[in-house]
Amino acid sequence: MDKKFQEAILNDDVDALHTLLVQNPILLDRATKEPFPNTPLHVAAAAGKTQVAVELATLRPSFARRLNPEGFSPMHLALQHDHFQTARALVTIDPELIRVKGRERITPLHYIAEREGDAELELLADFLCACKRSIEDITSRCQTAVHIAVKSCNIKAFDVLLGWMKRVYLTEVLDWKDEDGNTVLHIAVSTNQPQVVKLLTEDRPFLFKNRPFLGCMYRDRLVKVNAKNFLGKTALDISREGHCDKEIPDMLGTAGTSLTLSQFLSGKLTLFEKCSRYFGIRDEQTGNMILVVATLIATGTYQAALSPPGGYWQDDSDPVTNSTSIVQKPHMAGNMILGGSKVYFFTVLNSLAFYTSIITIWATAIGLLPDTFIVYLSVLILGLTFFVSIIVEFPKANRFAGTLIWAFYEILLLAVLLLPILVWFSHKAIQNRMDATKRRVGSFLESEPRRR
Incomplete structure (x- = not known):
């Protein structure tokens, strides 16, 4: 130079x-x-x-x-x-400089995750926030920054990484495997780090795709304790080899049976996957159009239930009779004026249109579970309100028939809206047993992003 x-x-x-x-x-x-x-x-x-x-x-x-x-x-x-x-x-x-791979494919993020010190911790946090996808970079030994931090017993760096992954919903990285098939939990057990094991295996509120849902009390763990490395050993098996603290096996509990990726793919589609394939709409424009139309129908039929043809009686009335016949039917304020067979005809058709719109929303949203759980809850509450209004507004003389109509549609509504939730839970239980090598952010089992 x-x-x-x-x-x-x-x-x-x-x-x-x-x-x-x-x-x-x-x-x-x-x-x-x-x-x-x-x-x-x-x-x-x-x-x-x-x-x-x-x-x-x-x-x-x-x-x-x-x-x-x-x-x-x-x-x-x-x-x-x-x-x-x-x-x-x-x-x-250029934030992407954090992902430049040097010798042995070590990136600046990998390097700083191994270093100890307050300045290094601050720089690690800066790197993570500047380039989110840097967490998926792996070395020539297939190790992420989390693997390196735990392997070097850098507890403070691991705390920073774990806290960041929780906040950006990337805790799935904890289940990734290195060249020997070891997850972060395997490494923590083999290097006798009870503090890390405790953080990884402590119970937490169940998260739908890492998002809290209405304070659900089902419990889950950050990592899969039944994951096996390429020697066929779980973290519990490693802890029983006698080189780690006695408290670690207690933290791990009893490892359940795991399901390999080949076994999962070889098996039949779960009921949730079948529903997603059958009802799922891949084209985004089509899905948006269907949702708009279904929402308009639900809005129109709901409004029709609140304002039926003829309106409502404004006062209470007892039977008025003369010497020959009744000249006025008894009624109560707030009941429909519409009566006889017409009230059944209107209620059944209007309820059928409302129910069909609900089914359409259900079919469109099922492929997007679990992100659409809140949609199912909102629609369920709307449906309950709709059918309760039918009971309240029905004429007193026709109250029994109105109750039958309400019961029929309400049972169908509960079945339609609660069934996907139960089906998804069963599908999630199977997925939680699956043990696969993952080295990319995002699950390959999920649908590809839809294009416009």
Whole structure:
């Protein structure tokens, strides 16, 4: 490297850098001739010269991703020499630099997850918040940042990672396996870390796709305690080999039977999967149109139930008779004026239209479970209100028939809206038993994102 150029970098002098570039415009191009160059940005990052490093990364963005002969990017060098401000500045330019893979596919996130210290913890938190998908990067040994933190017994870094994963709903990463098939729980048990085991196996409120649902009291754990590594051992099996604290087997409890991915795929579709395939609407525009129409029908029929043809009686009346016949039927304030066979005809058809719209919403939302549980709850409450209004408004003389109509439709409504929830719970129970190697964020068993 040119001596003046090197002095400008080491003095963190941006003006001198640009002066040299004006005199020699191809000065930076010389550093890219070799396959694995030690670029000026590598020199600036290793020396902690933040201003020049940012300027070089701006002038030549490709420098920030290049690896030197030792297999390190400028970000790696800044971290190795504890120049955390330089690393933060580079992340500000391009958050994806956190995912640059160096020697043994180690990223800056992997590197900082292994380091101990308050400054390192803050930088780890900054990295996670700056680039969410960096958590899915794995080393050549198929280890995530969580694996590395637990393997190096860096409890504080693990706490940061665990707290972040809970907040961004990515606790599924805890069940990913390394090259030996070990999850984070396997590593925590084999390295005798009761604190980590306790955090991983403590009961928590059941989460629908990692989202709390109405304070449901069903209990679950962050990780699958029955997961097996490639030697066929669960965390409980490892804890019984006699090299860890006696309290760890108690934390793990009794590991249930696991279901391998091949066994799961070889088996028959669950009832939930069958319903999703049959009723699921893949095209987003079609689904939106159906939901709009179904909502309009539900709104119109609900309004018709509240305001039936003829309206309501405004006062109470007893039978009025004369010497020959009754001239006025008895009625109560708030009852329908409509009577006779017409009230049955109107109520049955209106209820049928309302019920059909509810079925349509049910069929459209079933493929999106569990995110649409709140929709099922809202529709159930709406349906209960609708059919209760029928009972209240029916004429007193026809109250028994109205009760039969209400009971019939209410039983159907409860069956339609509660059945998907029960079916999904049974499907979830099977999925919780499944033990598969996962190394990507998101479940491959879920439907692909729909396109417009």
